Amino acid sequence: MVDEKQLRDAVKKTVSRDDVKYVVGYKNGTYGFQVTPVFAFSLEDADKFIFSPLCVNNLAVYPMLEEKLPLRKGEEEDTRKIGLVVKGCDSRAIVQIIQEKGLKREDVVLIGIPCTGVIDPKKINAKFPHQTKTVDVKEDGEKFVIKVNGTTHKIPKDELLFEKCKHCENPNPVIYDILIGKEVKTSKKENYEDIKSLEKKSLEEKWDYWKKQFEKCIRCYACRDACPMCYCKECMVDQLSPQWIRRSVNLSENTAWHLMRAFHLAGRCIGCGECERACPMDIPLTKLNKKIEKDIKEMFDYTPGIDAEEKPLLAMFKPDDPEEFIL
Amino acid sequence: MDRLILPKNKMSEFINAIKTKYQVFAPVENDGVTLFKQIKDSSEVNLDFSNSKVPPKALLFKQTETLFKFTPGTKGKIDPVDIPNEKTVIFGIRPCDAKSLTILDHVFKNDFEDPYYLTKRENTVLVGLSCNQPDVNCFCTSFDDGPASAEHVDILLTDIGDKYYVEVKSDKGKQLAKTVDKLLRPASENDGEKKKEVEKKAADIITRHQKTDGIVDKLDKIFDNPFWKNIAVKCLGCGTCTYLCPTCHCFDIQDETTMAKGARIRVWDSCMRPEYTLQASGYNPRPTRMNRVRNRVYHKYSYYPKNYDIIACVGCGRCIDNCPTNIDIIDVVTKAGEVKA
């Protein structure tokens, strides 16, 4: 359980710094189990901040969304820092962006939260549908305590947690300026069970599985826009000369889009699952990224987003890299 | 208006009978997501849904539409395409989505008639299905509408227990009713009362309301208010709201070619994308998310009403359900009404 007062004090301390533009965190949403990002520009805004197992958003997407407009005469660039509330997986996204030099370490002030897992909104909405009033969710050991319509329910965590949280190896932020509370201990390990079972299927079975999924895609690009690692100024799918992927929405182009995006994230995806959460058509996108993550781990023994000083995997070369096809 | 009854156990026959004369699109469960698809048999239809993920406007205003084909280059050979004009039924469309088609008609009919949309529209019969159980973010009642409104459909079916109350409105509806008249019988006064009860019960389930009184004038006053920056700062620009909105109609036109063949296609586009208004000179009149979010809200609640006298929102709630950062249009517009001008 996160001490919200400690969190708010940390936010107040950060937002009152002269060199901080604003701090991004979570606050209660407009209905039911919703939690929404909140931007604190002043001390009063800090009181809205919360942290609960419903805080699923990856706020690391915001520093790269800042629009840099042309400066007017006499105007100077605003180089103040951005404060962020980050869980374990979110902090890895920041580390990965720093590795790629998308951000400098000094551009962000991180308020780290040791995370005990977040709830999958689809699962909790299926269990308690039709909630218009904001619902409170607390933790009690291995259970979630949820008060709905006057009744208190105690649900085992495993029933509601995001799949990614069940195997999370980095619940504590790997990088932070202020830590709220104590680090959590974890013995969870990523075993890629779901990927292994997909790998065992035949080529026809695998194609049938993905064909059904890609046919659903409406190319809204929510997966790309929710992903903190997709911050290219011009995405390859928007390029017209040359046009890599056509704008027509059909199985062929949709497949090209998803596979190309997965490859662009190879060695960079930190497994936050925002793509799958944002997808309106329930396409299991994390499976694609996890397969590549598994391959990268096996081939290069590399985990993205752990050490900000490290060089990004596919942008560096070591003499002992396995490249049997060359030597 | 004809008022009839269809017993529930005759629903299968009803759909199969219509299918002999029309091609039928109905809600189909598709791996956890309900979509309107063409059905081959009534068993594919799933009426146990609150609303489809992608609105049925996608059947008339297709996501990818070939406008015409051509030979690429400067020889000047165009091959027009045939615009499909089969008699179609959209079965199970909700009153809000049916209203959205009436709203979209204005855009596709004005000045230049759009044959791709209008041909399909003329040949489509809407068989609506009232909502007995509106979802958490439904707010059609904020627009003087209701979950059992027959205003914009040709036939409306309302589940009143062990039977459906059938209201046949238009000529198209009457034509369709003829093909299934053996399955229908006249409704009684009691049935009519039951329908009103169901309607009221459904309307009472809707608790989220959006205040839209005087919104057009209010929006005129707060265009430059910093309120919009606070709303838009958490927007990711993902465009999910625009793709799932039943009244959004923005599109892109592209030429897609292989070496020897080409086609000009029309695809859905989103005003939330930065490149939407990017000019070749590099100038972009809407460079930030604040501009784009504000433009979207104004388009629905100010510009459309100014041009066509109707707010371009039907209260289906899809944008609220699917926004990854909980930007809530009910909240935004209600707050816009309260902001000090």
Add this chain to the structure above:
Amino acid sequence: MKNPYQPRLATIDDIREEVGGQRAIKTFRLKFQDKDIQKDFNFLPGQCAMVSLFGTGECFFAISSSPTQKGHIEVSVMKLGKVTSALHECEPGDVVGVRGPYGNSFDVNGWQSKNLIFIGGGIGQAPLRSLINYVVDNRKKYGKLDVIYGARSSKDLSYKQEFAEMEKRKDVNVHLSIDVEEDGWKKFVGFVPTNLLRVKPSPKNAIAVTCGPPIMIKFVIQNLEKLGFTEDQIFTTLEMRMKCGIGKCGRCNIGNLYVCKDGPVFSYKQLKNIQGER
């Protein structure tokens, strides 16, 4: 039902290079393949056409020839993006698609017997050229005519030959300018808004129309107001990114007006009152 998305075929009859270099400008003379379509293509100055290069795309251009020139239409194209660059590679005899005419026009009927001042800069002169030639071809119907036009350098001036002809006429006052001093240039040196102040046209019974880069329009309108012009005496044309040209794709809106349908001609009074980014 007619299909407004399907273009009519037109052959490029003639290409004239106006300006060379990096931001080259060429004027294309287009003749519809079907003579009846050419005859029935009625438009007024200010209206535009969508010109397609099949396989590359479409662009919205102001028709720069006057409707009094029968048998063809002309568009002046600056090489800037994908479609315009491909157009610049075309040769006479190539076939393109044309849709139109779209948009509203200058109020040539309402402006009869008024004094007209046309202020253009760079490629902005294209819609004005249609208007100027229309007025010249119907000269008696209008009052005084002042044409103020400028570009960066003498090489960047478009329609050089036509201006040379116009300067010879006694019933048109031509005021050309370039931004920076040049050998051999004897006319005014300075920005177009400054030239406007020097010409000092009277606002009495007058209409001013200006087209050009946004920064030039801003200062021209400022100076026109200094000279005493009111907001309904000042007109301009706007541009936005466009795709359908018929007010359906939603892209080119300024507030509740669509530049392709309710524009591109707007009065300054209208512009002041619409809220919306432009």
